[in-house]
Amino acid sequence: MSEVRKPVIVVHGGAGAWNHERSQPGLEGVKKAAKTGFEILKHGGSAVDSVMEAVAVMEDAGAFNAGYGSSLNIDKRVEMEASIMDGKTLQAGAVGLLEDIRNPVRLARIIMEKTDHVFVVGEGAEKLAEMFDLERREPTTELRLKYYENQRKALLEGRSRLPRLANLVENYPELFTLETVGAVALDKEGNVAAATSTGGFPLKLPGRIGDSPSIGCGTYADNQAGACSATGVGEIAMRLVLSKSVCDFMGNGKTAEEAVELAIELVNRRIPGTYNSMGLIAVDAYGRIGAAHNSPNLCWTYISPETKEPVAYLAAKIVE
Numbered sequence: 478m479s480e481v482r483k484p485v486i487v488v489h490g491g492a493g494a495w496n497h498e499r500s501q502p503g504l505e506g507v508k509k510a511a512k513t514g515f516e517i518l519k520h521g522g523s524a525v526d527s528v529m530e531a532v533a534v535m536e537d538a539g540a541f542n543a544g545y546g547s548s549l550n551i552d553k554r555v556e557m558e559a560s561i562m563d564g565k566t567l568q569a570g571a572v573g574l575l576e577d578i579r580n581p582v583r584l585a586r587i588i589m590e591k592t593d594h595v596f597v598v599g600e601g602a603e604k605l606a607e608m609f610d611l612e613r614r615e616p617t618t619e620l621r622l623k624y625y626e627n628q629r630k631a632l633l634e635g636r637s638r639l640p641r642l643a644n645l646v647e648n649y650p651e652l653f654t655l656e657t658v659g660a661v662a663l664d665k666e667g668n669v670a671a672a673t674s675t676g677g678f679p680l681k682l683p684g685r686i687g688d689s690p691s692i693g694c695g696t697y698a699d700n701q702a703g704a705c706s707a708t709g710v711g712e713i714a715m716r717l718v719l720s721k722s723v724c725d726f727m728g729n730g731k732t733a734e735e736a737v738e739l740a741i742e743l744v745n746r747r748i749p750g751t752y753n754s755m756g757l758i759a760v761d762a763y764g765r766i767g768a769a770h771n772s773p774n775l776c777w778t779y780i781s782p783e784t785k786e787p788v789a790y791l792a793a794k795i796v797e
């Protein structure tokens with residue numbers, strides 16, 4: 478019989494610069510998400526259920542760039558993305574270009590469990606959502622509309638030129654709050670899972686897909702290694718297949734903490750200079766956790782059986 482593991486969940490509400498007015502809802506949001514996910518693990522539920530419900534809480538919160546409260550693209554429209562991966566089976570599901578699905582992560586799970594595919598976007602994904610009676614919700618909030626106007630103004634005033642949006646992140650961090658959400662968990666059976674959800678990069682071109690739904694980039698889970706969820710400028714995580722890299726480090730014997738730090742070092746070394754926006758969380762197959770970033774902040778928390786009340790943080794290990 479396999480050994481019973483101590484369950485653990487790690488949750489992030491995104492890298493970026495968490496300014497004062499936003500930080501309290503962010504910290505409360507990640508704590509609520511972690512508590513929801515941990516409650517499932519505590520009662521013997523699966524890591525997949527745990528990360529899905531944790532991410533769904535953050536998609537509903539309005540405090541993050543995911544679900545309700547998603548960023549707007551250059552056309553002033555929301556195009557949401559999400560993914561989920563089961564480390565036991567290596568099954569994965571991902572969705573993109575969603576306009577009004579209340580919980581994109583639930584649709585990602587439907588792709589994983591009810592279809593033969595991994596990644597479905599746009600109209601096809603919307604049709605599946607209808608077939609499975611998923612709830613709809615208009616995701617645009619007043620705050621995101623305000624951010625959109627400020628970001629667009631910065632663009633039009635020549636403070637940035639597309640497609641070098643990353644320069645804006647560096648020069649105007651307050652305009653680019655990359656609050657993608659994610660969760661990783663280990664359950665009592667020793668299975669790991671990861672899920673990530675986002676509205677994507679503010680002012681992104683219509684049709685742009687980022688790292689969050691791209692398996693291996695924003696999300697990866699493998700029982701033989703661990704699980705990882707990424708946040709930050711998606712193109713960086715995609716070019717380095719960052720979440721899979723973290724899992725490879727763990728699979729080769731690194732702890733979760735060492736693995737996320739090595740991956741941020743990889744970002745700094747291979748794509749230096751402009752993109753200090755990345756954040757990573759991970760859990761390894763032994764239940765050890767890690768969080769690291771090169772962004773000014775990372776909003777995150779974790780719960781294990783030793784944790785009485787979760788403490789949420791705006792920073793972890795900053796790797797320069």
Ligand code: GLY
Pocket residue numbers: 657675676677678686687688689707708709710711712
């Ligand atoms: N990491 C979120 C995005 O770039 O879409």
